Each structure stands twice: as C-alpha cells, then as structure tokens.
Amino acid sequence: MMEENEEQSEVQQPDPSPKKGTSDGDxxxxxxxxxxxxxxxxxxxxxxxxxxxxxxxxxxxxxxxxEVYSRPLRFVSDIVFDDPWSHVFMSILAPRKYIKVSSIxxxxxxxxFFSKLEHVPFIRDIQATYTRTxxxxxxxxxxxxxxxxxxxxxxxxxxxxxxAAHMKYATERVDEFERIxxxxxxxCKKAPKIVDHxxxxxxxxxxxxxxxxxxxxxxxxxxxxxxxxLWSKDQLLMMKKKEQLLQEFDEGPLDFQPTYKFDxxxxxxxxxxxxxxxxFNGKKRKPAWTDRIxxxxxxxxxxxxxxxxxxxxxxxxxxxxxxxxxxxxxxxxSNMEYSISDHKPVIGIFTLELRKMYETPLVRLxxxxxxxxxxxxxxxxxxxxxxxxxxxxxxxxxxVGFTSITDYITYTWVKDDEVAFNEEIIQVxxxxxxxxxRGGECVLCYYSSTLRSIIGISEPFKVHESKxxxxxxxxxxxxxxxxxxxxxxxxxx
Numbered sequence: 001m002m003e004e005n006e007e008q009s010e011v012q013q014p015d016p017s018p019k020k021g022t023s024d025g026d027x028x029x030x031x032x033x034x035x036x037x038x039x040x041x042x043x044x045x046x047x048x049x050x051x052x053x054x055x056x057x058x059x060x061x062x063x064x065x066x067e068v069y070s071r072p073l074r075f076v077s078d079i080v081f082d083d084p085w086s087h088v089f090m091s092i093l094a095p096r097k098y099i100k101v102s103s104i105x106x107x108x109x110x111x112x113f114f115s116k117l118e119h120v121p122f123i124r125d126i127q128a129t130y131t132r133t134x135x136x137x138x139x140x141x142x143x144x145x146x147x148x149x150x151x152x153x154x155x156x157x158x159x160x161x162x163x164a165a166h167m168k169y170a171t172e173r174v175d176e177f178e179r180i181x182x183x184x185x186x187x188c189k190k191a192p193k194i195v196d197h198x199x200x201x202x203x204x205x206x207x208x209x210x211x212x213x214x215x216x217x218x219x220x221x222x223x224x225x226x227x228x229x230l231w232s233k234d235q236l237l238m239m240k241k242k243e244q245l246l247q248e249f250d251e252g253p254l255d256f257q258p259t260y261k262f263d264x265x266x267x268x269x270x271x272x273x274x275x276x277x278x279x280f281n282g283k284k285r286k287p288a289w290t291d292r293i294x295x296x297x298x299x300x301x302x303x304x305x306x307x308x309x310x311x312x313x314x315x316x317x318x319x320x321x322x323x324x325x326x327x328x329x330x331x332x333x334s335n336m337e338y339s340i341s342d343h344k345p346v347i348g349i350f351t352l353e354l355r356k357m358y359e360t361p362l363v364r365l366x367x368x369x370x371x372x373x374x375x376x377x378x379x380x381x382x383x384x385x386x387x388x389x390x391x392x393x394x395x396x397x398x399x400v401g402f403t404s405i406t407d408y409i410t411y412t413w414v415k416d417d418e419v420a421f422n423e424e425i426i427q428v429x430x431x432x433x434x435x436x437x438r439g440g441e442c443v444l445c446y447y448s449s450t451l452r453s454i455i456g457i458s459e460p461f462k463v464h465e466s467k468x469x470x471x472x473x474x475x476x477x478x479x480x481x482x483x484x485x486x487x488x489x490x491x492x493x
Contacts (some may be wrong), residue, residue, distance in 0.1 A: 032137035035345035064160030104128035121361035153357025293348035363456030
C-alpha cells in the first residue's frame with residue numbers, strides 16, 4: 001500500500017448526535033497477555049491463554065510478546081510474511097470474528113491488537129511506534145513498542161516493554177521506561193505523547209526482581225503461597241515509592257506465583273548449573289515477578305502548571321467530564337500451563353466502562369446488484385458525517401472471516417475509480433478481473449489513510465461463482481490469481 005503523502009488531519013470532534021448525559025455508558029472486555037517466549041515458536045493449544053472457553057468473550061485482545069525469534073534470516077522473512085506467533089493468533093481468532101487491527105515488531109518485541117469486527121469502524125487514528133534502549137540505545141533487543149488509537153473517541157495507548165535484565169539494574173530499568181515515555185510521540189493533537197492518553201496500559205518483561213530475600217525464603221513463600229511476604233522487596237513496588245511517574249500507574253495484587261525463571265518444559269524453578277570462566281558454579285536465578293501488567297488512567301489536572309505539563313487543556317478536561325471512562329481489573333494471574341519458555345505468560349482481564357463519543361460509522365457502504373467475476377461491479381458508499389478524506393483512501397473486498405486489514409482479496413482506490421457521485425451517494429467501480437471466480441461470502445471495508453483505519457464495513461453479501469468459468473471448465477488459477485486466497489472454504493466456516 002502506498003504511503004500517505006498528504007498532511008495528516010486530526011480526528012474529528014465527537015459526534016454531536018449522542019446527547020450529553022443521556023447514556024450511562026457501555027462496558028467492554030479487554031484481555032491482555034504478556035509473555036517472554038524465549039525465541040520459541042508457538043506450540044500446543046492456546047485456548048487457555050486466550051480464555052476461548054470463557055462464557056464472556058473479550059471485545060479486544062492485546063498480546064505483547066518478548067524475545068520472539070529474530071535471527072537475521074527469520075527476521076527478514078517475518079517482515080515479508082507474518083511471523084509464526086502472529087499467524088497462529090490470527091488463525092485462532094479470525095473464525096471467532098476478531099481481526100488484527102494493528103501490530104508492531106521491533107526485533108524480538110511484538111505487539112498485536114485484535115478487535116471484534118463490530119468495533120472496528122470505531123477504532124480510529126491508529127499509529128504504532130518503537131524505542132530502542134538496548135546496547136548504547138541503538139540495538140533493538142530491549143526497549144518498547146506501542147500502539148496508539150482512538151476507541152469510540154477515547155485515546156488509548158498500549159505499551160509493550162522489555163527492559164534491562166539482572167538484579168542490580170533496577171534504576172536503569174526505570175530510566176529506560178522514563179525514556180520510552182518521554183520520547184515516543186504520535187501525530188495526534190489530542191494525545192501527542194503517551195502521558196496524554198486517557199488510558200495507558202504498560203506491560204511486558206519489565207525484569208524487576210525480588211532483592212534481599214534469599215533463595216530459600218523466596219521458594220518457601222512460593223510453596224506456601226504467602227506471596228505477600230515478598231512484596232516489600234519487589235523492585236518495582238520499591239521503586240514506585242520514590243518515582244513519581246511509576247506512582248501514576250496502578251497494578252493488581254501479585255497473588256500469583258512469580259513467572260520467572262523456570263526450567264524449560266517444566267514447572268520447576270531454575271535448577272541448572274551455570275558455566276563460568278572457571279567452570280561450573282551452583283548459582284541459580286531467583287524467582288521473580290518479571291512479567292507485569294499495569295495501567296494509568298489520566299487524572300484530572302487541577303492547576304495550570306499540571307495542565308501545561310501534561311498538555312491537558314480545558315477542552316480535554318471538559319471532555320473527560322462529559323464522556324467518562326472507568327476501568328476495573330477482573331483478573332490478574334499467571335498461566336502455569338505453558339512451559340515452552342523460561343517465563344510463564346501473565347494475563348490481565350479488564351472491564352472498560354465508557355460513554356461513546358460517536359455511535360455511527362463515518363461511512364456506510366454496500367455492493368450494487370449481484371457480484372460475480374462475469375461483470376464489472378459497483379460499490380455504493382455514503383459519508384454519514386464529515387471526515388478527512390484522502391486520495392489514498394481505498395475500499396477492500398474481504399472474505400468473511402478475514403484475519404487483518406491487509407487480508408483483502410482486492411481493493412480499489414476510491415478517488416481513482418469513482419464513477420458517479422452526488423451529495424449523498426458515491427459510486428466506485430470494481431473491475432470483474434479483480435473479483436474471485438469461485439465467489440463466496442464477502443464484505444466491503446472502507447479504509448481511511450488519514451485516520452489509518454477502517455471506518456465503514458458493509459453487511460456480508462454473496463459473490464456468485466463465475467458462470468463463464470463453470471461453462472468453460474477453467475481453473476481459478478488460470479483466470480484470476482486472487483482466487484488462490486479464497487479457495488479453502490473450510491477456513492472461513
């Protein structure tokens with residue numbers, strides 16, 4: 001897809017249609033996973049990790065991985081094709097009507113954002129960025145990757161970090177985090193920096209350890225499930241007492257056993273002997289809560305100085321009042337079932353209660369007439385409210401059950417292929433050469449390059465098999481290479 005070359009426009013003001021005070025708000029379920037996968041590819045059943053058998057399905061999945069395999073040859077192939085972890089999560093979630101809305105990869109750091117299809121037109125202004133904090137600040141083995149977006153008008157940011165390792169570097173970990181928070185910026189007037197977002201989630205392998213306590217005491221507390229006896233020496237909790245930025249983040253109680261460090265393929269904490277320059281020694285890694293999930297709900301600025309520091313203006317404060325957002329953590333735990341890594345995954349489930357700033361998509365679109373590869377087709381779309389349109393906006397044809405925004409069968413540039421329009425309805429042409437010969441259940445999506453998101457989705461409709469192809473006995477590959485992407489009907493059932 002070609003890069004946007006026009007000046008970026010800001011997201012429109014809240015839709016005036018919802019009247020202030022007329023709604024108590026809606027609830028959305030958010031499922032966050034953080035896991036250091038220790039360069040291992042996915043194996044086994046991920047049902048438990050994603051709580052797929054839960055009676056309450058999430059509205060959003062956010063998955064942050066660290067130490068994804070990134071040797072040069074693999075990393076290059078992952079740039080062209082989806083990495084194995086992204087692929088397996090998409091294949092699991094797509095049949096359940098989730099799509100990957102955004103992702104970002106920085107060497108071994110991977111952040112994935114999935115949404116139920118029904119929310120996709122209301123997730124806008126999607127941006128992603130990264131910060132390296134590895135060797136000399138240039139190497140990407142440590143650092144942070146983030147995704148910024150507007151969810152029903154509320155600015156959210158998800159930050160996945162892998163910070164400096166080893167017991168003695170607690171201060172360096174805080175310095176790295178503060179650097180990431182300070183340097184990451186977004187092209188968004190409402191939330192140009194991470195601290196400006198209404199809600200921030202910070203998670204990952206933060207690498208904070210349990211200091212002072214000896215190995216025997218730590219393991220005794222774990223065996224007796226008296227985790228609270230270890231909290232006072234947890235480095236992150238200790239650093240929060242003296243670091244203002246850390247104090248702004250909340251975290252649930254650490255009522256689960258430390259997630260690091262385990263022998264591979266077991267539930268046994270580190271039992272290996274480590275080779276040194278002079279042979280073997282018996283020093284083992286002490287268990288620790290290295291893998292964490294925290295959040296920060298932007299507080300109301302009370303003074304002019306605070307407003308200036310946080311770039312929160314009076315208009316934003318008024319917006320916070322009129323469109324409240326609340327967060328509740330429903331679960332914070334580790335999952336001991338998975339043993340392919342020396343870390344156990346950590347899961348956080350949250351309920352977001354918010355009042356939507358808009359209730360309708362920006363665009364309504366539908367196919368005109370019957371669609372098949374035997375005749376050129378038309379798409380009808382109607383802007384439902386003003387939005388920053390661009391010459392790079394496009395409409396994609398997707399198979400029902402598609403995995404991501406880029407998983408289209410074909411697309412057409414809105415401006416280039418526009419054939420007729422009036423104030424209410426615009427027609428866009430689609431060549432029959434681009435329509436799959438085998439047909440199937442499809443949807444149309446309008447992608448806004450300025451808002452970096454899908455802003456309208458049609459109802460599902462039937463693309464009919466090509467009668468010409470059937471009569472002439474031609475294979476799909478000979479007529480239209482795009483049909484290869486939709487050959488397997490079983491994948492979408």
